[in-house]
Amino acid sequence: MTTPNAQTHYSGPAVRQDAVSRTLSVLVDNEPGVLARVIGLFTARGYNIDSLTVTETEHEKHLSRITIVTRGTPSVIQQIKHQLERMVPVHRVHDLTVEGKAVERELALVKVAGKGDKRIEALRLAEIFRAQVIDTSIEHFVFEITGKPSKIETFINIMTELGLVEVSRSGIAAIGRGPQGM
Amino acid sequence: MARQMTGAEIVLKALADQGVEYIFGYPGGAVLPIYDEIFQQEKIKHILVRQEGGALHAAEGYARSTGKVGVALVTSGPGATNAVTGLTDALLDSIPVVCLTGQVPTHLIGNDAFQECDTVGITRPCTKHNWLVKNVNDLARTLHEAFQIARSGRPGPVVVDIPKDVQFGTGNYVGPSNIVHKTYKPKVKPDQGPVRQAVELIASAKKPIFYTGGGVINSGPKASQLLRELVRLTGYPITSTLMGLGAYPGSDKQWLGMLGMHGTYEANMAMHDCDVMVAVGARFDDRITGRLDAFSPGSKKIHIDIDPSSINKNVQVDIPVVGDVAYVLEDMLRTWKSLAPQVDKAALKSWWKEIDGWRAKRSLAYKASKDVIMPQYACQRLYELTKDRDTYITTEVGQHQMWAAQFYHFDEPNRWMTSGGLGTMGYGLPAAIGAQLAHPKSLVIDIAGDASILMNIQECSTAVQFNLPVKVFILNNEYMGMVRQWQQLLHGNRLSHSYTESLPDFVKLAEAYGWKGMRCDHPSDLDDAIREMIAFKGPVLFDCRVAKLANCFPMIPSGKAHNEMLLGEEVSDEEVGRAIGKEGKVLV
């Protein structure tokens, strides 16, 4: 995908750069309004959010980790990083995609309803995907599945044909490999 | 050492410990405990404005003219919402302001209580940071942090929202020392690698230019001094944005005048044709660059800025130097002196020759008149008659603002206060009040337009109450001149609602407020009238009747490049009407 250079309101032969997807890990002070601040930055400056998760990760230190999957040209991504870094409650911003080999996982709860062959097929496929049944009746299953977003995407696509009712996804949690923290 | 006090006492104590002299404010239910505390002390003077918007601009004027933090105090709800324009103004121009807002008691927050609004929610995008203080024991620390954040790094406005029960509650006071913010540590000292690279590139330039901005002023007087030293050492030309005027003397021979949409021909052409551009505390704003893909196409660019997010935002640069301007310039000077580079004198000489050719176009020239006062002439006379005094100039927004920037020359920083980023009409009078308070003996003049001045005219009362002899010099063309000019350029001269019908009689208006009112409508009377205005001890509203349809030139039409300027003396009205193409029309 290419998007015109969105940094200017002066049109003209736009400098075209390819948009890329990036996973950013943002360590913030868990003070009131910090999430609103981060989201406000993205809406105010027209940045994309494909996925966003946030929870307190270190209670005593009042630290939260926000994981954002965003999409933009490399210069937009650099801007996003700088804009996040200059927010007062932000400790650090890491571009996990660029820093290499981050582990990304997502959890999804997938409700599938049906009878007969479709029901049996759903259960068989769930096993292949290592999804667990966490709720059931004679006409439905709720599967819990964890994995890379692409795996979850595939699983949901298959279930669409087998009676998918609804999906709830956690958004992405990501962390760098190796012994060091961010 | 912790001491027990009420929240309201903590506020006043913290302000005093921060060295605050003046608060610009307006009372209301949610700040009564703080007002009661103000009443019972004498250290800090409260300046009662006539609308909260005035308080914020006055705080900005105070801050900009002193380099200190400006402080405003407003009540909850409408008090806070009236402050929003000034906060946004301060954010865009990086002015340090601390705004305290009252809030309904904590147990009522979220209840749609009387005069409740989500102040931190509303002001989040228009402040550098904001806080809602729910516990009186956090109040002192938060206030000290607020000052620290407002003034350090890239300065900006902050809001501290204080519920009424917190003002009444009792808690511990802590002083400002030892308050270190957990996360906020802006980088002020530059890395030496880029400093050296920058110096080497500057030394190798054949067609160099310094392009400076408000960051030099914000960095403090030392930055301006160092800038002067570096520029003189190199012998290179220098231009500046609207916000940076005064950092380098406007009367110096290396000075090319302001650049940008209404900048001089020589400044814009030199920017366009240079081979090395040294951006110092400037942010490549769209008023400066014009059409981006044609912006200074052949140059290598060095960008010195304290805010990393300003670098490569609009324009890709070759050598970014992150740091406070003063620190960076100091290091650059030291490196320059130790490397003792030889600049290419011959190249520089022919560069200056080229620049002199552009200068010879006299891009600020206008058609003089014996019968009507040309607005440019009025600014020139005002400059000539006040330049040897200790003068501070503020402006409103419009053509008069650009003429002031073009024709009033500043030799010192902090002497020029204007709303650059937001372009807020109504800024100038309250800003002048703030500047006059800080400099009671100086001459403070708001160069105004007839439309803008009405936006905060109520502040005339404030000036009278506090004996502030500000002068308001209205370039009265009876139009919203800048709007009219754009309608002429873009909309077939259909002057939709840009004529200010039913203007008040400014002389009577002045007198109604207790000011001296003056009017002048003939060029031959102008000098005497200006002298009379200056000599008068109190505030003066000067209705200077100028040519109604003058346009502000030179101008880079929207969507055009630096080398496609319109020069005033050369263009006909028809050409003006055709100057902006279809694409440029959608721009502002």
Ligand SMILES: Cc1ncc(C[n+]2csc(CCOP(=O)(O)OP(=O)(O)O)c2C)c(N)n1
């Ligand atoms: C608060 C606000 N509203 C509207 C505008 C848009 N605007 C920019 S210049 C201008 C006209 C200013 O007229 P005047 O003060 O008479 O100055 P002149 O251009 O005639 O010198 C207007 C309406 C603005 N900048 N600020």
